[in-house]
Amino acid sequence: MQFYSATTDLWSSRTMQPYLSLTVHYINTNWTLRSICLQTAYFPDNHTGEIIAHGLKDALSSWGLSEERLLCMTTDSGTNIIKALKDNNWPSLQCFGHRLHNAIENGxxxxxxxxxxxxxxxxxxxxxxxxxxxxxxxxxxxxxxxxxxxxxxxxxxxxxxxxxxxxxxxxxxxxxxxxxxxxxxxxxxxxxxxxxxxxxx
Structure with a gap:
């Protein structure tokens, strides 16, 4: 694929173990949108913006994905994940579903x-x-x-x-x-x- 976008999320399992997921999205040569979850990796480090930024860089690198070909990464509205993308200087977009959820909660x-x-x-x-x-x-x-x-x-x-x-x-x-x-x-x-x-x- 020439260019791709991605989504990422930090979440906890039922046993409260922390994980970092990475999914890529791209359009193939048949003009079909494809989404592939590349990894759900154990992430026991502190969830600071700086550490998440390094974790995401390592994730892309381990899959041979060029940061320059990343068009956008979608995340939730967590301040740490937003800071991570800013630290990496990656284009980002906050998840509509999460923003809608927050709006409903406030409403x-x-x-x-x-x-x-x-x-x-x-x-x-x-x-x-x-x-x-x-x-x-x-x-x-x-x-x-x-x-x-x-x-x-x-x-x-x-x-x-x-x-x-x-x-x-x-x-x-x-x-x-x-x-x-x-x-x-x-x-x-x-x-x-x-x-x-x-x-x-």
């Missing part, structure tokens, strides 16, 4: 929304920490003809995970209400959600 800062999200999180936590509730949930789902899906936890670093958590919560609302309502060891209080009722746990 929904409202006590009522925070309260509803808090209810969802507490309910999800109640089921994730109790195998009995998960067992009961499966039985109730079968009785109600609901999909046998697990609840989804929100992860601040996973874009859209809050929306997925709420969507799954609403899908399973009747089952959640039945299981938590039958729990005599805790006091439950019903509060209003925009479309109906959910349990405050």
């Amino acid at each position: 929904v800062k409202d006590p009522r929304i925070d309260r509803a999200i808090g209810v969802c999180k507490k309910a999800v936590s109640a089921f994730s920490s109790s195998w009995k509730k998960r067992r009961d949930m499966t039985e109730v789902q079968a009785e109600l003809g609901l999909p046998q899906h697990l609840l989804i936890s929100e992860s601040p670093t996973r874009w859209g995970s809050r929306q997925k958590m709420i969507k799954r919560f609403l899908e399973q609302e009747k089952a959640i209400t039945r299981v938590l309502g039958a729990d005599k060891n805790h006091l439950h209080q019903v509060i209003l959600f925009p479309h109906g009722k959910i349990w405050k746990y």
Whole structure:
């Protein structure tokens, strides 16, 4: 390929091990856009802009990619990754999805929304920490003809995970209400959600 663009991201595994990913994008001779993840490398060093800059330079070099042919590198809005690209003097573009996520987060800062999200999180936590509730949930789902899906936890670093958590919560609302309502060891209080009722746990 004559020229290419790239995306990179720092992320943590489920065991909280840090990794640096690198994906390249290019148009081949048939005018087809191709994207190839070249590496997801263990990155235990401090995540300063300077160290990330060196890590990215090494990554391109190890794949024989010329910095001069890099048209643009897309990243999230992290200050350290932005500094790394500036240090390398590489053209950069912030990820639209990440900027949209941040805009939505800022746009929904409202006590009522925070309260509803808090209810969802507490309910999800109640089921994730109790195998009995998960067992009961499966039985109730079968009785109600609901999909046998697990609840989804929100992860601040996973874009859209809050929306997925709420969507799954609403899908399973009747089952959640039945299981938590039958729990005599805790006091439950019903509060209003925009479309109906959910349990405050």
